[in-house]
Amino acid sequence: MPRHGGHRPEEWYDQVPQRGRAGSNAIEERLPFWFIETMGMQGRHGIGHSTNLVGRPTDLLAACDFNEEPAPLHIWGVREMNRSLFDMLAKAGDLQDAGEAFSCYMMAMFGIDPEQQEKRGKGAGQRRFRSSFLRLIKGWGYDSNSPEGAVLKGWVESRFGICPSYHKEIIDGMSTPAWTAYIEEKMSSRFHNNAIWVQLDLLFEFCQWAIERFVFPGQRHVTLYRGINAFDEHRIVERTGKRNVVIRLNNLTSFTSDRNVATCFGDTILTARVPLCKILFFNGLMSTHPLKGEGEYLAIGGEYRVAAEYY
Numbered sequence: 001m002p003r004h005g006g007h008r009p010e011e012w013y014d015q016v017p018q019r020g021r022a023g024s025n026a027i028e029e030r031l032p033f034w035f036i037e038t039m040g041m042q043g044r045h046g047i048g049h050s051t052n053l054v055g056r057p058t059d060l061l062a063a064c065d066f067n068e069e070p071a072p073l074h075i076w077g078v079r080e081m082n083r084s085l086f087d088m089l090a091k092a093g094d095l096q097d098a099g100e101a102f103s104c105y106m107m108a109m110f111g112i113d114p115e116q117q118e119k120r121g122k123g124a125g126q127r128r129f130r131s132s133f134l135r136l137i138k139g140w141g142y143d144s145n146s147p148e149g150a151v152l153k154g155w156v157e158s159r160f161g162i163c164p165s166y167h168k169e170i171i172d173g174m175s176t177p178a179w180t181a182y183i184e185e186k187m188s189s190r191f192h193n194n195a196i197w198v199q200l201d202l203l204f205e206f207c208q209w210a211i212e213r214f215v216f217p218g219q220r221h222v223t224l225y226r227g228i229n230a231f232d233e234h235r236i237v238e239r240t241g242k243r244n245v246v247i248r249l250n251n252l253t254s255f256t257s258d259r260n261v262a263t264c265f266g267d268t269i270l271t272a273r274v275p276l277c278k279i280l281f282f283n284g285l286m287s288t289h290p291l292k293g294e295g296e297y298l299a300i301g302g303e304y305r306v307a308a309e310y311y
Contacts, residue, residue, distance in 0.1 A: 046162075046163065046235070046248055047163040047165070047171065047173070047174065048062060048163055049157070049161040050161070051161060052160050053075050053076050053158070053159045053160075054073045054074065054075060054076070054160055056071070058160070058161030058162060061073075061160055061161065061162060061302060062162050062248075062301075062302035062303060063303055064246055064303045066275070066302075067273075067274075067275050067278075067302065067303070067304055068273075068305070070221075070275035070278070071277065072208075073160075073208070073277045073278070074205065074208070075159055078201045078202060078204075079205055082202060082205075084105075085102070085105045085202070085206075086209065088101050088105065089101055089206070089209060094214065095210055095214040095284065095285075098206075098209075098210060098213070098214070099210075099285060099286040099287050100287065102202075102206050102286065103286060103287075103288075105202075106132075106199065110130065110132065110194055110195065111130055111194070112132040130193065130194045131191040131192070131193055131196045132194065132196075132199065133196070133199040133203050135148065135191075136151055136191065136196070137281060140152055140254075140298070141296075144250075144252075144254065145167055145168045147185045147188055147191065148191065150167055150182055150185035150186040150188075151185075151186055151188070151192075151196060152200070152252050153182070153186065153250070154186035154197075155196075156251045156252045157186075159197075159200075160251070160300055162300065162301065162302060163251060164182060164250055164251045164252070165233075165248060165250050165251065165301075166232075166233040166234075166250050167181070167182040167185070168181065168182075170232070170233075203280065203281060204280050207279055207280060207281055207282065207285055208276075208277065208279070210285060211276050211279060215282075215284070216276055219276060220275060220276055220277075221273040221274060221275055221276060222257070222273070222274055222276055222279075223273055224255035224256065224257055224271075224272055224274045224297055224299070225255060225256055225257070225258070225269055225270065225272075226253070226254065226255050226256070226262055226265070226266075226269070226270040226272070227256075227261075227262035227264065227265035227266035227267070227268070227269055228265070228268050228270065229266040229267060229268065231247075233250060234247050234248060234249060234250075235247065235248040236248075237303060240305065243307055243309060244305065244307050244308075245305075245306060245308060246303055246304070246305055246306075247270070247303070247304055247306050248301070248302065248303050248304075249301035249302065249303075249304055250301045251300065251301045251302070252280070252298060252299070252300065252301060253298075253299055253301045254298060254299075255272070255297045255299055256294055256296055256297065257282075257295040257297065258295040261294050261295055266311075267310060267311045268308055268309070268310055268311065269308070269310075270306040270307070270308050271306060271307045271308075271309070272304045272306045272307075273305075274297070274299050274304070278299050278300040279297055279298070280298040280300065281297070281298040282297045282298070283295050283296050283297070
């Protein structure tokens with residue numbers, strides 16, 4: 001990731017505009033160019049849709065107020081249409097049993113088990129590719145700006161109404177080349193031949209069920225970390241302290257539960273209290289998955305109050 005001059009947090013904290021501060025032209029002269037670019041986002045909460053599938057206003061979902069006082073989020077109709085899955089999960093004695101039950105259900109429902117994939121052509125031995133949520137997570141692990149990453153961000157846009165603010169480059173409007181490139185990758189038929197968004201709906205609901213039942217019962221937040229080298233993918237909305245800012249994260253963002261792991265991804269460490277109702281996936285949810293070893297969490301983005309420290 002480009003470092004854009006390697007600014008330390010102490011430098012850009014003093015450069016962030018604050019309410020009531022005069023002399024905006026003078027401020028912009030002191031700002032690094034990568035910060036000035038991020039100020040072109042549409043509105044405080046970025047780009048979003050007026051409707052979603054979780055029954056909460058999109059502006060609220062993307063705001064700090066919701067992150068600080070979260071409410072349960074459920075995608076309409078998912079649990080009701082898959083009662084057999086959640087009846088089976090209710091019998092699980094621990095998270096490992098639940099993860100195995102979920103994997104079996106997904107393989108049976110979507111034919112992503114290698115033995116169930118259909119052959120293409122007589123005697124050719126080739127099997128038709130069927131997209132799966134595990135393939136998307138694997139692709140995200142390699143590169144969040146990959147085509148798999150675009151599909152995941154598109155799912156967040158569809159279900160939560162929050163549009164991405166970055167995919168390979170800053171997205172500051174729906175009539176820009178950056179938005180067009182994102183849409184092309186998001187809608188690629190390569191990943192939309194097996195009800196992939198329905199698979200992600202089930203993954204989200206299973207994750208929320210597991211959090212409530214086994215992992216963080218009775219809790220609403222988890223403290224997570226993110227390492228960055230620059231703020232080209234993020235918009236700093238407001239400075240709230242010497243090392244505390246309100247930052248707008250992409251609509252889907254990776255965190256880790258291990259601060260030491262975060263230092264491997266950047267020399268500035270963001271610490272955030274992430275609402276558990278915004279977690280799509282976390283390490284330990286399933287016994288086998290592509291993100292093991294990094295303590296990774298995938299969380300719905302928006303505005304977060306974070307502490308930033310230089311490692």
